[in-house]
Amino acid sequence: MTSALHPKLALFEDGDAATALPVVDHYCGVEARMVKSLALQAEMGPVFDITLDCEDGAPIGGEAEHVQLINALLNSEANAHGRVGARVHPLGHAAFEAEVDGLIQASGEKLAYLMLPKPRHLNDVNQACDFIDATLRRHGIQKPLPIHVLIETHGALRDVQSIAAHPRIESLSFGLMDFVSAHRGAIPRHALSAQGQFTHPLVARAKLEISAAAHAHGKTPSHCVVTEFKHAAAIEASAARAAREFGYTRMWSIHPAQIQPIIDAYAPSVAEIDEAISIIHAAQAAHWAPIQHHETLHDRASYRFFWQVLERAHRTGQTLPIEVELAFFGTD
DSSP states (O other): OOOOOOHHHHHOBTBOOSOOOOSEEEEEOSHHHHHHHHHHHHHHOTTEEEEEESTTTSOTTOHHHHHHHHHHHHTSTTOOSSOEEEEOOOTTSTTHHHHHHHHHHHHTTTOSOEEEOOOOSHHHHHHHHHHHHHHHHHTTOOSOOOEEEEEOSHHHHHTHHHHHHOTTEEEEEEOHHHHHHTTTTSSOGGGGSTTHHHHSHHHHHHHHHHHHHHHHTTOEEEEOOOSOTTOHHHHHHHHHHHHHTSOOSEEEESSHHHHHHHHHHHSOOHHHHHHHHHHHHHHHHTTTOOEEETTEEEOHHHHHHHHHHHHHHHHTTOOOOHHHHHHHHTTO
């Protein structure tokens, strides 16, 4: 390995602005499942995020107590890697402001992000972000708190480019079930299935618009759930299709059994990793000038692609040669 410029410095004018998030966003809201998920993350490492769920996890009338439970977990030793966020109720719900205030006051330095569900349009995102930022200031929280947004309404999909451009937004997720329900029965139930969600034109259009908007603004597109959690083949096929055909770099999990299949689907193959290492080594030795590799020409445009393959390998916990780990990821 030469001492030439690190790929991030050589290949991106201002560094790689896009945040490289773990490829799995694991959702849980029941106490036993939250505890189990934190234990699994401590064991596997930060190869997946955990989102503790206030929206669907809290019983009606028990929202305040659920926030207290989540705060206790966020501030416990079980939060070993600092990759735990929370989903709050939508803007306009009676619990929204109290949840945001309670989470930030007790756990503002611990939260990895907040997830905002069901915005009706860009203005909802603006208002929610303004309230979150005012709450951070009020409680003297200095750590930046990234915001993730669920695109699951007609208005949010219409405004998805503007939402993705918002400087406070780190990731966009697709909310499949609410999006299908918003069509009042016009989209058949099959479009909620592991395979049907990729073939129905209205659902496929939404997936592609969200992914394209996220990539256009350097944000992370996060794919929706697969509800057939007991069918390993369904989750593996869906995760692979979301990653390879629809451009998603992250995906929701709703059961611990889904986590590893999603990681496996999003991870590059051994052959892809070996090719990327070989090309990046050759490019670095050439001081990032164009090269010929196996009778194919490469320059900085393709170098960026192969560098991102290596980043994805590292992010999914793939084994890399020690010299590659030390040279490129030694300060992680």
